[in-house]
Amino acid sequence: MEPTCHPSRRSPGDHRFGAALALGLLVLTVPGLAAPARAQSETEVAVEKLRPQREKHPTLVFLKQNRDFIRYRFDQLRLKALQGRGDAGAIDPRYLAYSRMLAGILAAGDSIEVADDARQRQVLLASITELGGLEAQLDLMDRTLAEQRARLGILQEDFTGHQKTALIVVLSGDPGSAALDSFTLTLEDGARVDVAVTAEQHESLRQGGVLQVFHGFVEPREQVVEVAFGGAGWPAGDAGFVTLAPERDRITLLRLDLSRVRPAEGAASIRARTWLHDTRPDSRDG
Amino acid sequence: MNDLRTLSPRAARRFAGLRWTAPALLATALVAGPGGARERVPFEARAGLDLARAAAQSWSPDAVLIYIENDEPLDAAGAAPRWGYLFHSAERDQGRAYSVREGRILEAENLQMKFEAPPVGGEWMDSGAALAAARREAGDEFCRRHSGQLSTMLLMRGAFQDEDLQSAAWTLIFTAPDTPSLFVMVDADDGRVRRTWRG
Numbered sequence: 001m002e003p004t005c006h007p008s009r010r011s012p013g014d015h016r017f018g019a020a021l022a023l024g025l026l027v028l029t030v031p032g033l034a035a036p037a038r039a040q041s042e043t044e045v046a047v048e049k050l051r052p053q054r055e056k057h058p059t060l061v062f063l064k065q066n067r068d069f070i071r072y073r074f075d076q077l078r079l080k081a082l083q084g085r086g087d088a089g090a091i092d093p094r095y096l097a098y099s100r101m102l103a104g105i106l107a108a109g110d111s112i113e114v115a116d117d118a119r120q121r122q123v124l125l126a127s128i129t130e131l132g133g134l135e136a137q138l139d140l141m142d143r144t145l146a147e148q149r150a151r152l153g154i155l156q157e158d159f160t161g162h163q164k165t166a167l168i169v170v171l172s173g174d175p176g177s178a179a180l181d182s183f184t185l186t187l188e189d190g191a192r193v194d195v196a197v198t199a200e201q202h203e204s205l206r207q208g209g210v211l212q213v214f215h216g217f218v219e220p221r222e223q224v225v226e227v228a229f230g231g232a233g234w235p236a237g238d239a240g241f242v243t244l245a246p247e248r249d250r251i252t253l254l255r256l257d258l259s260r261v262r263p264a265e266g267a268a269s270i271r272a273r274t275w276l277h278d279t280r281p282d283s284r285d286g
Numbered sequence: 287m288n289d290l291r292t293l294s295p296r297a298a299r300r301f302a303g304l305r306w307t308a309p310a311l312l313a314t315a316l317v318a319g320p321g322g323a324r325e326r327v328p329f330e331a332r333a334g335l336d337l338a339r340a341a342a343q344s345w346s347p348d349a350v351l352i353y354i355e356n357d358e359p360l361d362a363a364g365a366a367p368r369w370g371y372l373f374h375s376a377e378r379d380q381g382r383a384y385s386v387r388e389g390r391i392l393e394a395e396n397l398q399m400k401f402e403a404p405p406v407g408g409e410w411m412d413s414g415a416a417l418a419a420a421r422r423e424a425g426d427e428f429c430r431r432h433s434g435q436l437s438t439m440l441l442m443r444g445a446f447q448d449e450d451l452q453s454a455a456w457t458l459i460f461t462a463p464d465t466p467s468l469f470v471m472v473d474a475d476d477g478r479v480r481r482t483w484r485g
Binding site: 058063219223 | 337340341343344345353355357368370372383384385390391392393394395396397399400401402403438440444446459
């Protein structure tokens with residue numbers, strides 16, 4: 001299936017849409033979607049016809065009131081030569097450790113190759129007296145493998161241990177006779193994702209499939225996302241508004257259920273549910 | 287400094303520690319009226335930074351902190367119920383502000399002005415220590431003489447500094463009726479009061 005997710009307005013470096021995944025079947029690829037036990041924590045959220053109004057809280061008042069003066073000071077600052085101290089900052093000891101680990105990995109690879117050559121020669125000799133030596137070689141390989149595992153554990157801890165706040169939006173449910181050609185998601189800051197829904201994907205939904213239409217980083221705060229569908233029978237310019245509060249450093253899932261959708265009633269006829277994706281190991285596995 | 291606008295932390299704790307009964311709650315609600323303001327828990331500037339930074343990095347991975355300002359009145363300990371944090375992304379060429387209250391981002395907005403301040407960095411003293419230094423040097427006397435109060439604290443690097451631009455500085459603004467405000471700039475690195483001026 002070809003990717004069909006087309007961010008229509010993309011600012012330079014907008015990594016959220018770099019992470020935005022192609023529209024695709026997800027039944028097997030999003031853990032938790034197919035697990036009925038996890039569905040217990042799902043919460044129904046309203047898809048509203050009008051954008052909810054929120055109280056505006058002024059922020060950085062002094063800065064805004066004095067912006068001309070402060071900008072003038074910064075302009076002056078750019079004309080001054082900075083008195084740099086020239087001190088080097090402390091290097092994170094982990095980065096030094098990485099180079100040692102890399103050297104260890106390369107050395108271990110060399111050791112394995114040498115041991116493997118020796119083992120092949122020993123196989124040719126096929127001498128019973130040399131079996132002890134062969135065993136020692138296998139022990140060496142085991143030890144090397146264990147060391148590699150330890151290094152991988154350190155790297156995994158350093159680089160994959162920090163889940164950022166993210167949102168996944170999926171479509172599910174048989175839309176029936178409702179024509180569904182496109183889907184548009186607009187985040188509160190105006191960033192927008194347009195997705196074309198193909199006939200095959202429409203059919204997948206009909207047969208119980210789940211389509212992922214957005215996966216990207218979002219800010220951990222209450223926010224309103226706008227959803228809209230396109231196709232014959234949908235009111236022009238119609239949209240629905242869903243209020244979400246993505247939890248910090250967790251993945252929030254939003255499922256838009258199309259099984260009771262009625263195009264004449266617009267996006268507000270969509271049922272929406274949200275839940276947190278649990279990335280921790282399932283205790284039932286053990 | 288009893289003339290600051292909000293409760294001291296001790297008073298706030300006492301307030302929070304009270305065992306409210308149902309009639310008292312009802313009475314409070316009646317007095318406060320619809321949407322009555324309840325006491326918010328003040329915190330020092332650094333306490334809200336992690337959340338604001340998490341949001342900023344979702345917005346743009348290269349975002350750096352360039353400015354902090356209290357969004358609600360400060361107490362005598364340099365704490366406020368709401369702080370604003372401004373980040374700048376070179377990649378997006380834009381600034382985005384987050385206003386944090388009670389562990390939640392209450393407001394997020396793009397700054398509608400060009401503001402490329404240097405990064406504040408990670409090593410800076412918190413607002414409480416900065417206020418203590420400013421009060422000792424000049425703030426207390428100003429407030430006593432002129433019935434003044436602390437109105438604003440802001441942390442940035444460069445704008446008010448004529449020397450040692452390498453470290454960030456807190457600027458504290460004490461205001462009083464019928465007299466120019468007092469500005470006190472405190473080095474956020476070592477707590478030294480760099481300069482004071484009226485304006």
